Amino acid sequence: MSLATKAMRTEVNHQKTDFEPNISTSSPGKPFVWTTFTGLLRVVLLLIVLLSYQSSFAEARFPKPEFESGHVPPETQTVAPRAAKWEYVDVAVLFVLLCVMSWFVLGKRSRKGIVWTAVASVLYFGVYRLGCVCSVGSIQNISMSLSQADYIIPLSVIAFFVLPLLFTLFFGRTFCAGVCFMGAIQELVHIKTVKLPLWLTKPLSFLPYIYLGLAVLLAATGADFIICRYDPFIGFFRMSADFGMVIFGVIIVVLSMFIGRPYCRFLCPYGVLLGWMSTLSFRHTTISPSSCVQCKLCEDSCPVNAIAKPLPVKTEKPNQGRRRLIFMLLLLPVLVISAAWLGRSISGTLSGIHPTVSLAQEIKWENDQGRKTNSEESQAFHSSGIPAEQLFQDAGEIQRQFRLGSSLTGAFLGLVLALALLKTAVLKKQKNYEPDKANCVSCGRCYRYCPVGKANSVSL
């Protein structure tokens, strides 16, 4: 530490640089006045320093100044985070909207009511709360809380996860109808339905399961929150997002003008859980207010293709149906096991998403190459003083978690696939036009088409 560089206060500097010439005492022509001046300065300085030091025990390079003018260092101004009571307000709003929506869907059968409740939800959860936290994203908090001991989950997030599931178990997907602000946006901008062909919808409807599996895996291992990262609408409310996300959001909005709820149907991971609940729901909305007269008017009215039609059943060869069912049942364990294997084999690659593993990868590369990458990550790691061995061990532990996690995810996806195939082998006799409970989002568009008890129907 040079004297010259060590202190930064200027007169300290004057003092010190002045001192340098003393070393070469032989240097001629040094004015007497100059040395006296520096001498005086030194005394003054020493006094300042001593005075300031005796009264303070600061752990700083530069002592805390003692102001003669009586200047008092101001306090650092900070604004406290949003108070916890507001979280209760959020939960209360969610609860009220769910009640109102369920009443409009099941009691009033009012499409207008549904639309205005959706608008209210967009205004509160979107415009005012900027979209965070939402029920869709809460899946990740739940997974993380279940797997990571040190993550403490907020009460409001539990409510956001559980309330819609409960309501759906009792009333069908009234949450999706418009309490979910993402569903609401897609609902509100929808103009004209373009029907999608079966060859597109069937494979695409597998996506939400994959999304759910990945989101749970990555959140449980603490790698990332992908649902939040790839949320298409949140950027509109914050009026700022990554360029790619803006494009993605615009695409989804434009699509939802002509395709019923593209995000809900082909991406939303929470929709998977809601679908299960809705299948089991105690009550569910119906197309017809009383009994179906099979007029077929509603047949094409559903933008999300969730109206199950009665179909004629041709008699097949004897035993054909049974043979198909047995084949599918035998296929089930095969699919589950092979998908689990596939999940395990891809776990190494997936683990690279975790920051610790990718850092370990980088440090290993450095060790192998014998030079540093000088990335911010590498520099921060080296200065942290954590030994590389420790990092590698941690990475190994995370990879073990990933191996188990992605095997389970694979098994889950295999099971989903097997059950979907199994469903195609089971005969379901049906006489009336009914909502397909798993996929119906209770948007109420079909109410208008039913001629039964026309007096009740409301139009927009």
Place this chain on the structure above:
Amino acid sequence: MSDQHSNKLKSGNTGNKKIGRREFFKTGLRAAALISLGSATGYLLSKSTLDDPVWQIDPEKCVQCGRCATHCVLPVSAVKCMHVYKMCGYCDLCGGYFRPQVKKLDTGAENQLCPTKALKRTFVEPPYYRYDIDEELCNGCGKCVEGCGSFGNGSLQLQINHNICTNCNKCAIARVCPAGAIIRIPASKGYLLKK
């Protein structure tokens, strides 16, 4: 209304025995769904807190890489430089205010480190100067924090301003922070300023 109704309709279609089995199966599943939801909620509640977590920067870990300025989801980052005046040495030659090779200690743009000139310098008394941050201008790049940390007392520190932060479920800066310095802390704590 509809439930009973559809039951009636269905019983018209198929045999009573089959419906009985199906309904029994369904009731079992419903019970299972309710029980699992209930027990999951119960378990989660036992782990939960009223003191919601918020994101904050741990100044001890922060390496001032500059990503706070570029990776926040907001147009201008919620990360701001905050000044702990009580740690400040009120230096004339401030490592946070001036560029390293500065020649003149004045407020000329060529001498200043801050790209948006958000750090203000006011004379107090010889030889002391006070430094204030204009948060409207600050974009959280951390250049001054680095300067103050390397040459001064470290009184300038990067923190997330909770008045601006939307408290994303997963902070976009935390995802890219090379030092893992952005962490969840209880809202009651709020800030992690070094004192």
Place this chain on the structure above:
Amino acid sequence: MKNSPAIKKLAGYLALLSLTFILIVGLLMILNHLQIKTHNPIESKAIEQLIIQLEKEDNQQLREEIRALDLLARKAYFSSLWQLKTGAWLLIGFGLLFVVSLKVYNGQTEVPEVQPGKVLHFWALKSKERHWIALGAGIVLVVALVVSFSTRAYYTDFNSYAAGEKKALSAAEGEASTALLPDNFPDIEEILAEHPSFRGAFGLGHSRHSELPVEWDAGSGKNILWKTAVPLPGLNSPIVWGERVFLAGADENSRKVFCYNSENGELLWEREVNNIPGSPAEAPEVTDDTGYSASGMTTDGQGVYAIFANGDLVCFTVEGEQVWGLNLGQPDNHYGHSSSLQLYRDKLIVQLDDNQARRLLAILARSGKSLWEIKREGDISWSSPIIVPKGESAEIIVNNSPYVAAYKVDNGEELWKVNCLSGEIGPSPAYGNGMVFAVNEYAKLVAIKEGEILWENYNFLSDVSSPVAYGDYLFCTTSYGDLACLSQQDGSLLWHHEFDNGFYGSPVVAEDKLYCTDRAGGTIVVEVGPEFKLLSHSPLGERSDATPAFAQGKIFIRGYEHLFCISKQ
């Protein structure tokens, strides 16, 4: 809801208009975004260039130019922020208008006429569904397989890697320890009889050697046994074991260790320190006050150890054969790393402070393997650890801002810690009579016994040279040229003398005399006692910031260019 044709027409025009606006505003925003991404005005290269130019030649016109450009840049930055915000509002507004007017234009779809079409029967539909489900699953399968196999080469399984690493390390360790160095270490008395590290054995500032010269003169050659030029600069002080004197030197490009014969100054060997795994390609930024080799070496008579400013730590045998070398990570140190090494039996003690972390490491001297490592609280320092042997074990005393702390040498366990210093700590602690003395300029001088502060003093505070405790006295030198003698018991000043030149090198006591080398190279010898008694002031003829080293009848002083051996003739 039925709309009149006029309203419908209006809605149609509105929809078209808002779509046009959306496209225009959207395009402008994309352009704005791309511009900010590629040329962020507040990170303008042009201004940087001008500022670099300004550092070379200071002129007012250039300053004005930079200011004008900077103002422009900031204006551009803030107006682009404003544009993005306004653009976003416009887009959302027009988007709403577009959707609403389209809705109005589209009106309400009429309830359709039912057209009798071809109806699939149940099993035919299910069979179709099955096909498409299988197709979807097939696509996912293929993608997963491709990803899995194409990335296989790029990821490491750290479970097996960590285990393999350990095996390799222990193999290397076994080889190193058997091949070059014996497993035994000198006992404490042997070490105390030598001068094996900075400020003598364990850094305590004492020498047991006798028959030392008191006066010399490099100009006339009086009492100068030999003098030799050191090929590389370095501020580290010489260390001595037996008839060998060791030094290190480094510049931006090379790092070397030198071994001299103490009898005649012959260079026995010099070794380049390179091929250290993990050594950074670029030299660290250091100041002239530390340089690239400020840290003192240490030796146990069999191995010699050196550390450099880039974090390279190396071990040679006293014969000059490299045993091991490793890089501890380039310290992020704004002056340059300068803490000296210490050795206790098989443990090499490294104080590795930088702006990121304050570490204390014990490295096995024979293998270079880390034994323990602790992180200390507080700020970076430039001081060196000292070792206080206590019975079968020893304590390491380290100071930084604001702590003076003691650690157990066996496992790094903290024994005590006192919050008492501040600022950028240069001086190392001193030890005597069970007391630890620590000092820093603008802070204070403190005496600590077992973690309790006994007394404090605010005069004659050093910022570089370390104090030394001997008998009942404590000696302090400062870079202003003060030499002060204090009572160890209460910190009272016994005497004080001011010299013309400041001290960077630390004082050392030998033969009941205090040797202090000043920055001009002169060595002041005073008698250790309650009164100031100057014995001599001997010039070296060149500047020196090093601490003298001692051998029987000999003193070694490193000047800026030469190594001097002084002996009675």
